[in-house]
Amino acid sequence: MDGNGRWAKKRFLPRYIGHQKGRNAVRKVVAHxxxxxxxxxxxxxxxxxxxxxxxxxxxxxxxxxxxxxxxxVGKLHENNVRLRVIGDRAGFSETIxxxxxxxxxxxxxxxxxxxxxxxxxxxxxxxxxxIKAWQVAHPNQTPADLTExxxxxxxxxxxxxxxxxxxxxxxxxxxSNFLIWQMAYAEFYFTDTLWPDFNEASLDEAxxxxxxxxxxxxxxxxxxx
Ligand code: IPE
Ligand code: MG
Numbered sequence: 001m002d003g004n005g006r007w008a009k010k011r012f013l014p015r016y017i018g019h020q021k022g023r024n025a026v027r028k029v030v031a032h033x034x035x036x037x038x039x040x041x042x043x044x045x046x047x048x049x050x051x052x053x054x055x056x057x058x059x060x061x062x063x064x065x066x067x068x069x070x071x072x073v074g075k076l077h078e079n080n081v082r083l084r085v086i087g088d089r090a091g092f093s094e095t096i097x098x099x100x101x102x103x104x105x106x107x108x109x110x111x112x113x114x115x116x117x118x119x120x121x122x123x124x125x126x127x128x129x130x131i132k133a134w135q136v137a138h139p140n141q142t143p144a145d146l147t148e149x150x151x152x153x154x155x156x157x158x159x160x161x162x163x164x165x166x167x168x169x170x171x172x173x174x175x176s177n178f179l180i181w182q183m184a185y186a187e188f189y190f191t192d193t194l195w196p197d198f199n200e201a202s203l204d205e206a207x208x209x210x211x212x213x214x215x216x217x218x219x220x221x222x223x224x225x
Contacts, residue, residue, distance in 0.1 A: 003170025003194030013192060016060040017022045019216045021196035023068060033113055034201040036207070040114040040160045044178050048088070048122035062096065065119065067101035073106065080112030086156040087121030091170075114160055114186070121156070123180030130154035155181055162186070167203075187213050197211060 001022055026043065033041045035207070045065070051058060064174040077081055085100045134146065135152040154160055156179075163179060163186045175183065178197030189206045191198075216224055 001045065001195040001198075002168060002172050004196055006170065007194040007196040015057055016064075017057040018196055019061060019064055023064060024198050025198045025223055026068075027072070028199050029203055030076070030081070030112045030113070030115060031079075032203050033083065036203075038113060040116065040117040040157075040163075042118055042157065042163065042179065044176075044197055046087075046119045046121070046124055047177060048120055049177065051091070051120075062093065065092075066099065067094065067095050069103055073099075076103075076115065077107050078109065080110045081107060081115050082110040082112065083107045083115050083117070086115045086200070087119045088125060089120065091120040116144075116157060116160075118156075118178070122177045123175070124177060126156050126179070154167070157182055165189060165206065167206045169193050169198050169202075176195065185215070185217055187215065 003024040003156045004018035005015040006018070007021060008015050009019075029043075030041065046061060050061070052058065053061075071084065083103050085104065089097050089100055129150050131143070131146075132152075134151055135141075137154075138145075155198070157163075162182050162184070166175075166178070166183055167189045168174075169191055171190070173190050179186075187210050189209055191206070193202050214221060214224065
């Protein structure tokens with residue numbers, strides 16, 4: 001979800017206003033995904049690298065995260081959304097951690113949209129954690145025995161199908177340490193739209209673009225048809 005800062009700057013507003021506006025875009029996109037029958041949505045809210053931002057911005061982002069957990073979760077629950085947070089949550093305050101846990105417990109049996117918030121998440125972190133967890137679970141095996149299929153269950157989002165579509169807003173064309181393992185065969189969609197301006201129509205456009213792609217997964221066009 002990129003472009004909050006630039007959205008604010010264009011309007012001579014402080015960056016955090018852009019983040020606040022970004023939260024409205026999240027609401028719209030989550031509701032629209034649920035409406036369109038999207039099974040899973042993962043939002044990259046805060047990367048392991050985002051701690052390097054100015055202290056004031058980081059603390060504003062934490063305030064927003066906490067507010068969102070306090071104010072939005074009830075509504076998500078009513079709408080049958082299952083919320084999960086992926087990332088190293090030990091980096092967050094006790095208060096935020098306990099709200100994350102409550103939100104996950106409250107919504108865990110919901111069968112609608114699987115909404116994942118990537119917070120203090122990094123794709124490389126995810127892969128390393130998976131390897132460590134695999135080793136703990138298999139003390140008598142060595143990494144020489146490890147296959148992709150062995151490791152997959154230890155990665156974040158293992159219980160969901162791999163992502164079909166990556167949308168990156170704000171004109172940037174890079175993956176920025178997002179779901180690097182899980183995105184191996186995802187279709188990428190880039191838009192100059194700044195995240196606070198991203199809305200239902202923007203999502204429809206991305207989905208339409210996705211629908212026109214031919215996914216070959218390494219095979220030839222003839223094999224697929
Ligand atoms: C994305 O918007 C929000 C977070 C990373 C939390 P940015 O803050 O990166 O916005 P720009 O890139 O400065 O416009
Ligand atoms: Mg940015």
